[in-house]
Amino acid sequence: MTQNKYPFDGSIVLITGASTGIGRAVATAFLKNGANVVLAARSEDKMKEIVEGYSDDRYLIVPTDVRKRTEVDALVQQTVDRFGKLDVVISNAGVSVAGPIEELTDEDWENMRTTNVDSQVYLARAVVPHLEKSKGSIIATSSVSGLAGDWPHPAYNATKGAISLFVQSLALQLGEKGIRVNAIAPAFTVTEMTKPMMEEGGQELVEKFKSRVPLQRIADAEDVAPAYLFLASPDAQYITGVILPVDGGTIASNGQGNSPREFGN
Numbered sequence: 001m002t003q004n005k006y007p008f009d010g011s012i013v014l015i016t017g018a019s020t021g022i023g024r025a026v027a028t029a030f031l032k033n034g035a036n037v038v039l040a041a042r043s044e045d046k047m048k049e050i051v052e053g054y055s056d057d058r059y060l061i062v063p064t065d066v067r068k069r070t071e072v073d074a075l076v077q078q079t080v081d082r083f084g085k086l087d088v089v090i091s092n093a094g095v096s097v098a099g100p101i102e103e104l105t106d107e108d109w110e111n112m113r114t115t116n117v118d119s120q121v122y123l124a125r126a127v128v129p130h131l132e133k134s135k136g137s138i139i140a141t142s143s144v145s146g147l148a149g150d151w152p153h154p155a156y157n158a159t160k161g162a163i164s165l166f167v168q169s170l171a172l173q174l175g176e177k178g179i180r181v182n183a184i185a186p187a188f189t190v191t192e193m194t195k196p197m198m199e200e201g202g203q204e205l206v207e208k209f210k211s212r213v214p215l216q217r218i219a220d221a222e223d224v225a226p227a228y229l230f231l232a233s234p235d236a237q238y239i240t241g242v243i244l245p246v247d248g249g250t251i252a253s254n255g256q257g258n259s260p261r262e263f264g265n
Contacts, residue, residue: 004226006233009034012083013232014076016066016123017093019046022141022189025221026090026228031058033229038079040064041093066093066119067111076126086130088232091123092141098152109155116159120166128174135178137240139231140167142183144247148255164243171241180240182231187247189219214249223248 013030017023019041027050030037038060039047051059060082064075079086095115097108120140131138145153146160164183171181188209209218227246230236245251 004229006033006229006235008229008232011035011087012038012079012085013088013090014038014040014079014086014127015090015092016040016064016075016119017141018050019043022186022221022224023090023092024050025225026092029225029229030088030232035088036060036083038062038075038083040066040075066123067114069118069122072119072122073126076123076130080130085134086127087134087136089123089127089131089136089138090141090228090232091120091138093119094141096153096156098156100152101154104155112155112159116156117162117166120163124166124170128177128179131174131179132177137180137182137232137236138167138170138174139228140181140183142167142185142243144185144187144245144251146183147185147243147245147251167243168241175240180231180236182236182240182242182244184224184227184231185243185245185247186219186224187213187245187250189221189224212250212253213247214252217248219246219248 008030013035015023015027015030015037018027018039023041027037027039031051031054036058039050040062041047042063042065044061044063047061051061060079062075062078064071066072076086093115095112097104097112124138127138140163142163143160145157146164149157164185167181167183174181210216224246227244231239231244
């Protein structure tokens with residue numbers, strides 16, 4: 001997953017959306033690098049799988065619905081009660097619903113907005129006092145879909161764009177408190193959330209995605225996780241307000257034209 005060893009021994013890292021996908025890979029990466037990890041998601045059983053083999057003083061599992069402010073506040077309080085401090089917050093929970101805007105249901109929009117955006121606000125508000133004490137950092141999961149539009153995802157793009165600007169604005173506010181705020185912007189990544197789309201679209205869809213990636217492959221969650229380690233580490237001590245693409249070169253294209261692979265060259 002990573003070729004480097006980062007100095008997280010004794011650090012307290014809180015990760016939302018920790019049960020699957022990128023969140024699961026990030027939680028595993030921090031555990032392997034010595035951190036004490038608080039895992040938050042709705043699936044307790046999946047989080048228990050991640051911590052198998054680790055001493056129970058290295059982790060805390062908190063089943064949490066991040067769409068609810070009271071549960072987010074309780075999550076942060078349980079973290080501080082258990083470990084006494086908080087150093088790194090990975091705000092990763094997210095969902096996606098594709099389709100034309102005229103087909104978007106109120107329920108789907110409510111779920112995306114509350115999961116992708118409201119949860120970020122609730123979590124940031126709750127953790128700032130603790131991160132000010134530790135001079136810690138927040139790392140959100142945005143997306144290349146928060147940097148430019150996708151044809152079938154107007155509502156999802158809106159939520160991810162909100163995350164990107166929220167992170168930049170927070171970085172401006174919190175810098176004087178010694179808190180760094182950044183985001184990771186993955187491109188299409190193989191996760192539990194995207195696998196059904198890949199299965200439905202078949203190899204033809206996979207090839208279309210690959211054709212837009214200069215590195216010629218779709219990312220796994222383990223490709224993305226090391227970027228969180230770096231941004232949380234002392235090596236990134238002068239980096240804040242950054243939306244870091246981890247996308248295989250996807251956004252290097254301006255979107256015009258076709259790649260040679262689409263013509264079979």
